[in-house]
Amino acid sequence: MWGQMEISQLCQIDYPIIQAGMAGSTTPELVAAVSNAGALGTIGAGYMTPDELESEIKQVQDLTAKPFAINLFVPEDIQYEMSEVRQMNALLHPYRQALGLDVPNVKSHDASDFELKIKLMIKYQVPVCSFTFGIPHQSILEQLKSANVITIGSATTVEEAQALERAGLDIVVAQGSDAGGHRGSFSDKPYETMVGTMSLVPQIVDNVSIPVVAAGGIMDGRGLIASLMLGAQGVQLGTAFLTTRESKAKDVHKKAILNCKETDTIVTDIFSGKMARGIQNAFIHEIKASGAKILPYPIQNDLTTSIRSAASQIGKTDWMHLWSGQGVRLAQDTDAKSLVESMIHKGKQCLNQFNQ
Amino acid sequence: MWGQMEISQLCQIDYPIIQAGMAGSTTPELVAAVSNAGALGTIGAGYMTPDELESEIKQVQDLTAKPFAINLFVPEDIQYEMSEVRQMNALLHPYRQALGLDVPNVKSHDASDFELKIKLMIKYQVPVCSFTFGIPHQSILEQLKSANVITIGSATTVEEAQALERAGLDIVVAQGSDAGGHRGSFSDKPYETMVGTMSLVPQIVDNVSIPVVAAGGIMDGRGLIASLMLGAQGVQLGTAFLTTRESKAKDVHKKAILNCKETDTIVTDIFSGKMARGIQNAFIHEIKASGAKILPYPIQNDLTTSIRSAASQIGKTDWMHLWSGQGVRLAQDTDAKSLVESMIHKGKQCLNQFNQ
Numbered sequence: 001m002w003g004q005m006e007i008s009q010l011c012q013i014d015y016p017i018i019q020a021g022m023a024g025s026t027t028p029e030l031v032a033a034v035s036n037a038g039a040l041g042t043i044g045a046g047y048m049t050p051d052e053l054e055s056e057i058k059q060v061q062d063l064t065a066k067p068f069a070i071n072l073f074v075p076e077d078i079q080y081e082m083s084e085v086r087q088m089n090a091l092l093h094p095y096r097q098a099l100g101l102d103v104p105n106v107k108s109h110d111a112s113d114f115e116l117k118i119k120l121m122i123k124y125q126v127p128v129c130s131f132t133f134g135i136p137h138q139s140i141l142e143q144l145k146s147a148n149v150i151t152i153g154s155a156t157t158v159e160e161a162q163a164l165e166r167a168g169l170d171i172v173v174a175q176g177s178d179a180g181g182h183r184g185s186f187s188d189k190p191y192e193t194m195v196g197t198m199s200l201v202p203q204i205v206d207n208v209s210i211p212v213v214a215a216g217g218i219m220d221g222r223g224l225i226a227s228l229m230l231g232a233q234g235v236q237l238g239t240a241f242l243t244t245r246e247s248k249a250k251d252v253h254k255k256a257i258l259n260c261k262e263t264d265t266i267v268t269d270i271f272s273g274k275m276a277r278g279i280q281n282a283f284i285h286e287i288k289a290s291g292a293k294i295l296p297y298p299i300q301n302d303l304t305t306s307i308r309s310a311a312s313q314i315g316k317t318d319w320m321h322l323w324s325g326q327g328v329r330l331a332q333d334t335d336a337k338s339l340v341e342s343m344i345h346k347g348k349q350c351l352n353q354f355n356q
Numbered sequence: 357m358w359g360q361m362e363i364s365q366l367c368q369i370d371y372p373i374i375q376a377g378m379a380g381s382t383t384p385e386l387v388a389a390v391s392n393a394g395a396l397g398t399i400g401a402g403y404m405t406p407d408e409l410e411s412e413i414k415q416v417q418d419l420t421a422k423p424f425a426i427n428l429f430v431p432e433d434i435q436y437e438m439s440e441v442r443q444m445n446a447l448l449h450p451y452r453q454a455l456g457l458d459v460p461n462v463k464s465h466d467a468s469d470f471e472l473k474i475k476l477m478i479k480y481q482v483p484v485c486s487f488t489f490g491i492p493h494q495s496i497l498e499q500l501k502s503a504n505v506i507t508i509g510s511a512t513t514v515e516e517a518q519a520l521e522r523a524g525l526d527i528v529v530a531q532g533s534d535a536g537g538h539r540g541s542f543s544d545k546p547y548e549t550m551v552g553t554m555s556l557v558p559q560i561v562d563n564v565s566i567p568v569v570a571a572g573g574i575m576d577g578r579g580l581i582a583s584l585m586l587g588a589q590g591v592q593l594g595t596a597f598l599t600t601r602e603s604k605a606k607d608v609h610k611k612a613i614l615n616c617k618e619t620d621t622i623v624t625d626i627f628s629g630k631m632a633r634g635i636q637n638a639f640i641h642e643i644k645a646s647g648a649k650i651l652p653y654p655i656q657n658d659l660t661t662s663i664r665s666a667a668s669q670i671g672k673t674d675w676m677h678l679w680s681g682q683g684v685r686l687a688q689d690t691d692a693k694s695l696v697e698s699m700i701h702k703g704k705q706c707l708n709q710f711n712q
Contacts, residue, residue: 196554198573206685217555
């Protein structure tokens with residue numbers, strides 16, 4: 001049955017399971033292990049330079065001959081005032097001072113790196129490309145289509161899914177509010193797009209013709225089969241893969257997930273400027289309490305990156321982003337291959353109990 | 357398979373489907389139609405006087421010989437200042453003036469009505485009792501157990517589910533954040549208990565021994581089977597039954613659900629003093645924008661009831677509560693029997709597609 005799902009056929013994988021992009025937390029070992037296990041590994045390339053991505057692609061291709069994907073963030077035009085940057089820098093000063101950090105330069109952001117990454121993907125014949133934060137320009141989609149790259153978009157509402165279908169994406173991820181990490185929302189009202197996975201998946205399935213991948217709170221074989229019953233053709237998991245041994249997430253981050261409760265996460269834009277779900281900590285509460293204006297992505301991200309990075313070096317979870325979905329009690333200290341295999345095994349068990 | 361689910365066996369029903377309490381929106385016809393179709397109808401008795409409940413029980417028993425349930429709100433001690441009541445009355449004055457309403461008296465609330473309703477349930481041998489907003493006193497649970505009444509509690513977190521199990525409830529409803537109407541939360545931090553149904557159900561299943569009923573965003577046979585795959589032994593649906601012809605919800609309320617989008621609902625305490633999900637409207641935004649302190653349930657409820665009732669008489673949806681879950685695009689203009697039958701039919705189809 002697994003190979004018959006549309007996602008399996010489109011992506012030429014054995015099982016309709018996608019390891020989510022998780023920018024900053026994937027390793028070539030993780031991506032290859034997932035793909036070698038028959039699912040679809042994904043290089044989380046959102047924050048990578050083209051050179052870094054090229055190196056990652058080569059490493060993954062050394063480790064697997066199976067299909068894998070690259071996840072990219074769709075660039076967008078942003079507007080902000082330098083006075084807002086100065087205000088945020090003042091707010092962040094005590095954290096930087098405690099960690100011995102300088103004020104970072106605000107980088108200029110244009111679409112050139114994004115376009116270079118697309119060209120790399122085509123050059124190295126990476127078979128699948130997933131996008132977060134919106135719809136890539138039509139010229140990008142045409143390049144990928146000409147190169148026979150399968151494209152995946154991410155939606156948090158029915159309207160976003162319909163927009164992705166109209167643009168010509170091959171597959172849509174229906175990301176419910178249960179999901180960890182960045183919300184793929186690209187509507188103007190991110191808080192209104194907090195629709196639970198159980199509700200969102202069948203509503204998107206009913207309103208688009210392209211295959212739907214369920215995401216958000218799916219952690220094991222139960223979530224896999226439940227999603228297929230809702231009409232999804234596959235699932236995408238972030239948090240479940242984040243705690244595997246191959247993931248690049250810091251050990252303190254993995255431990256935080258393995259030890260927290262389903263009520264411990266919150267959605268916040270204070271780390272990156274875009275809404276993302278993670279475990280609550282002091283940094284979130286303090287910046288929020290300040291009432292300061294959060295800068296748009298990726299500026300806010302640029303301003304907080306060195307703080308989070310330095311905090312993670314000394315295991316100070318209070319000042320790190322601890323991305324996590326709501327299915328935390330189901331997270332496991334395991335490896336990627338075992339996770340994929342146990343999902344398939346448990347999924348079959350779920351089905352068989354009703355086949356007697 | 358349906359009759360083998362633990363919920364079916366405990367409640368002596370053919371299908372593991374429960375029509376949610378929906379205080380204010382059930383009719384004897386709805387409850388009887390659901391039970392006659394082989395599922396479990398529920399009298400939403402949260403706001404009823406004992407006399408009203410007695411009349412409802414008699415009417416339901418005239419219409420069906422099948423098991424049905426009664427849903428009650430667990431009373432609790434509350435504290436508030438009369439100055440806060442005056443402030444809220446001042447805020448509500450323009451609405452009352454526009455509708456020609458007087459200021460209502462603040463009623464005294466004790467547990468005596470609740471205890472009378474328990475006695476009625478036992479007197480009329482109602483087989484199932486479900487509770488919202490907490491854990492009934494041990495003496496109440498003992499009375500019900502002695503009378504062989506099956507008890508159902510409602511949880512929005514793993515810890516609430518465990519507390520219900522410890523107290524001796526027979527069944528626990530796992531109410532995800534997708535759900536419409538009142539949140540069953542009884543922890544101190546209602547906003548932290550917003551865990552999606554897809555995430556919540558398996559985590560509760562793994563952490564209690566009593567059977568779990570999934571609730572929140574379940575609207576059809578897909579949601580039914582998905583919930584069973586997550587480990588639930590049954591499902592509870594509110595919004596899906598609210599739009600059936602037998603429900604007492606106002607036509608404008610039904611139409612609002614049938615015409616809204618999955619992003620149109622919000623969780624608010626401004627109507628009743630307890631958090632509940634409904635379609636956003638002017639009343640919610642205006643009261644929220646005022647910054648006024650919301651009184652605890654049931655005082656806030658007492659203060660807004662006449663406004664909502666009068667508004668509904670003239671079809672002014674801007675000033676009504678429009679309870680709804682997030683699965684709105686799946687809501688149907690149908691009758692209760694057809695809804696149950698179509699869920700079972702669609703559920704079988706979902707399973708059969710993987711049985712080849």
